[in-house]
Amino acid sequence: MLQGIDVSSYQSSDYDTDGLAFVFIKVTEGLSYVNPTWVAQRQTARDAGLVVGFYHYPHIDNDPVEEADYFLDQINLMPGDIIVLDWEWYGQDVSDESARAYRAAWLTHVKTKAPGHKIGIYSDRNNWRTVDTDSTVGDFLWIADYVRAGAPRIAYDWTFHQYTDEPLDKNVADFPSLDALRQWAGTGTSSPCEPFPGADWFRDEPDSPIVTAMGRRLVAEGCSAYTEGPSSQWTDADKLSYQRWQRKLGYSGTDADGWPGPASWDALRVPKI
Structure with a gap:
């Protein structure tokens, strides 16, 4: 045993x-x-x-x-x-x-x-x-x-x-x-995840449940900069929390600017809405 x-x-x-x-x-x-x-x-x-x-x-x-x-x-x-x-x-x-x-x-x-x-x-x-x-x-x-x-x-x-x-x-x-x-x-498969929606998607100030799901994942990973929420509206708190996630993954400089990219997004595994 x-x-x-x-x-x-x-x-x-x-x-x-x-x-x-x-x-x-x-x-x-x-x-x-x-x-x-x-x-x-x-x-x-x-x-x-x-x-x-x-x-x-x-x-x-x-x-x-x-x-x-x-x-x-x-x-x-x-x-x-x-x-x-x-x-x-x-x-x-x-x-x-x-x-x-x-x-x-x-x-x-x-x-x-x-x-x-x-x-x-x-x-x-x-x-x-x-x-x-x-x-x-x-x-x-x-x-x-x-x-x-x-x-x-x-x-x-x-x-x-x-x-x-x-x-x-x-x-x-x-x-x-x-x-x-x-x-x-080991027969388990990872839960379905949201595909990367594209860098411009975040800059267009989305109001989406995907942002809420992302925020919850950032909280779970110990990267929260939220004082309340997260909510469905992309805010500076989301950007700062995501920057902490990027740094946790080992990124620095302009690679840790708080804007999601495909590699860090895939690593975060935001649950599919």
Whole structure:
């Protein structure tokens, strides 16, 4: 079995990757929270060559499609990235039926928006045994049960097992090798992206949802210069944010002037509207 961890804002962005094959990173919760360190945590995983998964913590009373889109809007999905619904709702006064309905709708919508990526759920053993009724897991089950690694007390086939939270959440994956895990995860395809609309398009002061989607990607990449927004109207804040993105990619001088070009645009991967 392979070793991995999962991290949220409670963990450092430069966590120790020695001996790890994979990491799951919390990105969003509900419709208003984004983990402020997730981009840096993702970079640590990418730099170490780990298989990377991203998860969303739901607020069950919200629209699952809206929450799914909010989650996906944050992420620059790459082939082989794994997607997880953290199927928990502590402190939320919701029925078991609502929790099951949310799960089904979220998984279905995300599978449609991110075709080919492995999409599954995280569940603790109690919810799995008492709330689940039809084993709706998408592509895989990540089960939490704090017992011996690789021996969760459930009958259903599992792919990942969280076996302790001391000193942090530790997991194993049921694969014989890292190559096997990568092959399983690597069938994913990147989400459809907006093609580069042309340099003159931005200079003509566009008012377009593409500008909003671009701004959200810049925020997700840690390049925000926004005091509010982003909005559909191209502003100086968009230009400054894009300049930060260009510099993050290594551009300088006139190549980092804040006006989008085809190479930096393709790297940003703005989701298709």
